[in-house]
Amino acid sequence: MSNTTMTIREMCTAFDVTPRTLRFYEAKELLFPERQGQKRLFTKRDRARLKLILRGKRFGFSLEEIRQLLDLYHMGDQQQTQLARTYDIARERLADLEAQREDLNNAIDDLQNQLKWGEKMIASINSARNAAE
Numbered sequence: 700m701s702n703t704t705m706t707i708r709e710m711c712t713a714f715d716v717t718p719r720t721l722r723f724y725e726a727k728e729l730l731f732p733e734r735q736g737q738k739r740l741f742t743k744r745d746r747a748r749l750k751l752i753l754r755g756k757r758f759g760f761s762l763e764e765i766r767q768l769l770d771l772y773h774m775g776d777q778q779q780t781q782l783a784r785t786y787d788i789a790r791e792r793l794a795d796l797e798a799q800r801e802d803l804n805n806a807i808d809d810l811q812n813q814l815k816w817g818e819k820m821i822a823s824i825n826s827a828r829n830a831a832e
Contacts, residue, residue, distance in 0.1 A: 704733065704740035714749055724752060727762055729769065759792050 707718050724730045725739070729752055732739040741749075748769055755765040768788070771781035 704742055705746065707732075707739050707741070710741050710746070710749070713746075714753065716749075716753070721749075724749070727766070729762070729766055758789065759796065760788060764788055 707721055730745050732741045752765055768785050774780045
């Protein structure tokens with residue numbers, strides 16, 4: 700991507716998002732495209748912010764957390780505050796995801812056991828039916 704601005708269509712293509720998504724992020728004051736009449740032009744800064752928004756969403760960060768992290772960029776401390784806060788949120792999110800994975804693994808194990816029981820019951824019923832015939 701160049702240093703020039705991009706249209707909403709170009710942004711959608713480049714980041715695999717919909718125009719509605721871009722307008723939503725703009726309404727939530729996460730993106731600040733330049734306006735030329737009805738036309739939105741996204742700058743290099745908007746593209747960088749969108750990358751971070753999409754990455755944050757993929758990791759399960761809330762939009763409010765993402766907004767707070769983006770706002771910390773301009774603190775003047777070489778992003779130390781932003782990086783530290785991002786790290787803290789990421790560690791919390793990782794713990795949440797690991798707990799969800801454990802819950803999913805338990806649910807999968809339980810369901811597999813129920814399916815095995817079901818298979819045995821079906822086989823038993825079929826055996827009894829075949830023996831009676």
